[in-house]
Amino acid sequence: MPDTLLSPTAATTEAVLVKAIARMLGDLPYTDTHTNSLASNYTSLTVASDATSRWEIGDYGDWIEDGTYDIFVVTAVAATTLTVLGGQLGSTQQAHAANARFRKRPAYWALNVQRAVNDALNDLWPRLYAVYESQFTSASWAAEATLIKSISETAEEILGAYQVGDATPTKRFPVTSEGPFYIHTALSATKKAIEFRSIPDDNNTIYVQYTRKLGITDLSDGQARAVEYGACARLLEQEGAATKGAASEDSSQQTRDARYFAGRQQEFIGSEAALLRRTFPLRARRSFWPAHHRMGA
Numbered sequence: 001m002p003d004t005l006l007s008p009t010a011a012t013t014e015a016v017l018v019k020a021i022a023r024m025l026g027d028l029p030y031t032d033t034h035t036n037s038l039a040s041n042y043t044s045l046t047v048a049s050d051a052t053s054r055w056e057i058g059d060y061g062d063w064i065e066d067g068t069y070d071i072f073v074v075t076a077v078a079a080t081t082l083t084v085l086g087g088q089l090g091s092t093q094q095a096h097a098a099n100a101r102f103r104k105r106p107a108y109w110a111l112n113v114q115r116a117v118n119d120a121l122n123d124l125w126p127r128l129y130a131v132y133e134s135q136f137t138s139a140s141w142a143a144e145a146t147l148i149k150s151i152s153e154t155a156e157e158i159l160g161a162y163q164v165g166d167a168t169p170t171k172r173f174p175v176t177s178e179g180p181f182y183i184h185t186a187l188s189a190t191k192k193a194i195e196f197r198s199i200p201d202d203n204n205t206i207y208v209q210y211t212r213k214l215g216i217t218d219l220s221d222g223q224a225r226a227v228e229y230g231a232c233a234r235l236l237e238q239e240g241a242a243t244k245g246a247a248s249e250d251s252s253q254q255t256r257d258a259r260y261f262a263g264r265q266q267e268f269i270g271s272e273a274a275l276l277r278r279t280f281p282l283r284a285r286r287s288f289w290p291a292h293h294r295m296g297a
Contacts, residue, residue, distance in 0.1 A: 003152055006209065007131040007276070010221040015067035017216070017224065018113045021231050022064065022106070024261075029106040030054070032061075034082075037098040045072075045082040045102070052077050055104070060088065064110040065101045068094040071109060072102075108235055120230030120265075121214060127273045128226065129211040130218035131159065131280045136196075136206040147196040150188040154212040155180040158194060159280055163204045173200040180210065209280065222272040229265035233258045 022028075032054065034045040055077050061084075062071045071091040076083035087093030091111045096102075103110075136149050161175040179194035187193060194208060214223060236258035 003132045003134050005130060005218060006133055007218070007280070008220045009217065010219050010224045012216065012219055012224050013067075014114065014117060014216050015064075017117050017227060017231070018067070018069075018110055019064060021113050021117065021228050021235075022108060022110070024228060024232050025108060025235065027107040030104045031101045032104065033099055033101050034096070035098055038096040038100075040093055040095045042086060042093070042096070043083060045084060047080050047082065050079050051082055052079065055082055059104060061102050061104050062091070062106060062110050063096060063100060063102050064106075064113075066096060068092075068096065069109070069111040069114055070094045070096070071111060113231065113235065116231035116234045117216075117227060119234055120227045121216065121219075123230060124223065124226060124269065125213045126156075127269055128214060128223055128276065129156065130214050131276070132210055132212060134208045134210070136208065139203055141196070141199045141202050141206075146187065147199075148183065148187050148193050149196070150190045151180050151192055151194045151208065151210065152212070153190040153192045155192055155194075155210040156213065157211045159209040159211060161194070161196065161206055161208045163199070163201045163206055166201070166204065175199055175206050177208065211280075220272065222268050222275070226265050226268035226272060229261045229268065233261035233265060236261065 032045075032047055032051075035048060036044075036046040038045070055074055057074055057077060059074045060071060061074070062069060069091055070086055070093055071088040072084040072086045072093075073088050074082050074084050089109065089111070091109075132152070132155075134151055138144055141147070158177060158179055161177040162172040163175060165171045165173060176197040177194050178197060180192050181194075182191055183193045185191055196206065199206065219227065236254045239254050
């Protein structure tokens with residue numbers, strides 16, 4: 001059975017985070033709607049009213065609402081038609097449903113916000129993490145040829161292993177284990193394994209809780225906020241660096257704003273890290289390899 005996420009989740013998505021960050025940065029550009037359905041090789045957008053007063057040749061736009069982050073440039077403008085080239089500025093040209101909304105010259109391209117989200121998410125490790133649980137079953141653990149078992153390749157640290165009593169299912173019995181460690185694929189299809197050293201119940205399921213790096217679907221509400229504030233700080237820092245020396249007052253304000261968002265991110269990281277430590281305390285760290293696997297043992 002698939003591993004189970006134990007830590008709380010906000011059930012957010014990348015698209016939700018990207019739109020929230022745009023709002024937090026006050027990036028609310030003019031938006032328009034195209035009435036035609038666009039294939040991934042689109043060349044024109046049909047709009048409901050005269051576009052010549054709103055768009056010019058050379059204007060750029062993107063899609064943030066549908067989560068594609070596709071960027072286009074306008075090459076010609078007619079009354080209700082924009083002739084465009086999609087997939088600009090490192091984005092990928094994609095299909096768009098009829099009546100989708102697109103933005104004109106936003107302060108932050110949705111594609112860049114998406115990248116900032118991924119960078120901020122990666123920066124949370126190792127202070128913040130997701131907690132998952134695996135289950136291992138056997139008709140007889142004593143008869144097993146090896147007690148080295150495959151575990152998810154995403155496993156970073158084992159929090160603990162235990163069995164639940166048959167007669168008293170409210171009790172947990174600890175299982176001594178070592179890992180996770182990398183091992184030959186002959187012993188683990190995932191190349192990562194855990195070894196059970198002592199098992200109280202010969203035929204009972206073993207539950208193993210482990211940490212792994214956060215993915216977007218793993219985020220709790222507080223962790224999602226940490227990503228949002230972290231992404232805002234990154235985008236403002238990048239913008240401040242780009243304008244440094246050209247507009248010192250604007251650059252200084254961007255620096256102050258970036259520090260504010262970075263400070264708020266650290267507050268959320270601190271509170272969420274404390275919550276994880278209380279809820280899922282780490283066991284004492286052990287050697288990466290069991291003693292009998294180490295050289296000279």
